[in-house]
Amino acid sequence: MRLIVVGGGAAGFFCAVTAARMNPDLQVLLVERSAKLLSKVRISGGGRCNVTHACYSIPEMIRNYPRGMHFVKKAFHEFFTEDTVAWFRQRGVALKTEKDGRMFPVSDQSATIVDCLLREADRYKVSVRLNRDVRSLSRTGGRWVLGFADGTIEEADRVCVACGGYPKAGMFDWLRDTGHTIQPPVPSLFTFNMPGNDLTTLMGISTRARVRIRGGRLEEEGPVLVTHWGLSGPAVLKLSARGARELAAAGYRFGVVISWCPGFNEESLRQKFRQMRTEHSGQKTAGRNDLDIPQRLWEHLCCLSGIAEGLRWADLSSAQLNQLIKNVLHMELEVQGKTTFKEEFVTAGGITLSEVNPATMESRLAKGLYFAGEILDVDGITGGFNFQHAWTSGWIAGKNCADFLIFAPPN
Secondary structure, eight states: EEEEEEEEEEHHHHHHHHHHHHHHHHEEEESSSOSSSSHHHHHHHHHHOOEEEEEEOOOHHHOOOOHHHHHHHHHHHTTTHHHHHHHHHHHOOEEOOOOSSEEEETTOOHHHHHHEEEEEHHTTTTTEEESSSEEEEEETTTTEEETTTOOEEEESSEEEEOOOOOGGGGHHHHHHTTTEEEEEEEESSSSOOOOOOOOGGTTTTTEEEEEEEESSOOOOEEEHHHHHSEEEEHHHHHHHHTTTHHHHTTEEEEEEEEESTOOOOHHHHHHHHHHHHHHHHSBGGGGGSOOOOOHHHHHHHHHTTTTOOBBBGGGGOOHHHHHHHHHHHHHEEEEEEEEEEOOOOOEEEEGGEEEEEETTTTBSTTEEEEEEOBBOBBBOOOOTTTHHHHHHHHHHHHHHHOOGGSSSSOO
């Protein structure tokens, strides 16, 4: 019996090593279209690999998946966060939890995760071939036939497609030919471009803020980073994921409203400013603030509010105070485009979930065909959630691919 896994990423490796470990008689071949294995694992988390998120409640965990929430809920009952942590620990890789819940190897090196997966593949004799670009997939005589870009073919009793997300709809054609429908791909996890906005002169500033898409309900609160092209940071990336389809439909031209003091409303901030006016009456307004707003950003907000550099708190007019409150709590910015976050390209879209059984990852339309990872129409916000889906779906697919008895001919 033979299994071919298409894709040398996290989900593909997890499927391959799981199947090979559970069924030593199963011949497992992993094919990767590029010249590199586990490329996203290597670059994730700034080269540290954000393995998963320290969330051990399934109802809480699934809220971090803008698409595929109900699908992953069922899958997580098969293999969840604690299973991921245990899997790596049993192979000598300890994970640590950071304040924001992200989990990394104690080594702080993605190579630790990569080497672990490569050792596991070698241990269970998984064959790996690079530069193998699948162009067709069909079923002939009870077996799957894979056609490659170089004209060669391979046959298998079952196939797991774990090749990651595709940025263009046409790249899914070979999967459409199996009878599956595709949810159109759009980018997720991207930063907001604001060309020409003076805010970008403050690049490098990071602070907690609340960001809302103007005219809608989409909003996120968390760290925001000002860059030389616009806005980034966890809050922006999460917002881009949740609004992936909506923002794509807008052509990535939309407005955002930012509160630089998310713990305040207009009345409480007004009271705070009155207190500051009393306590610091003789000091320059732009010279200091008691709001934990970075100084360069505070000076920028004061300037936007028409407050001269040397103006004292005692001399602040009501109009200037009102404008400052507006800029601190409701700054409006125009976004004109996006930028992929580092090299961590993630797509929303893929194989329609109703066509896949989340308990097995097997196609409901084609026997012996499985899916795992980002090729499915599942994507999470930043923080280790996409990797958890990869480990979960890869493990489930591998486990079920290993059970060759379901393919045995009747007596």
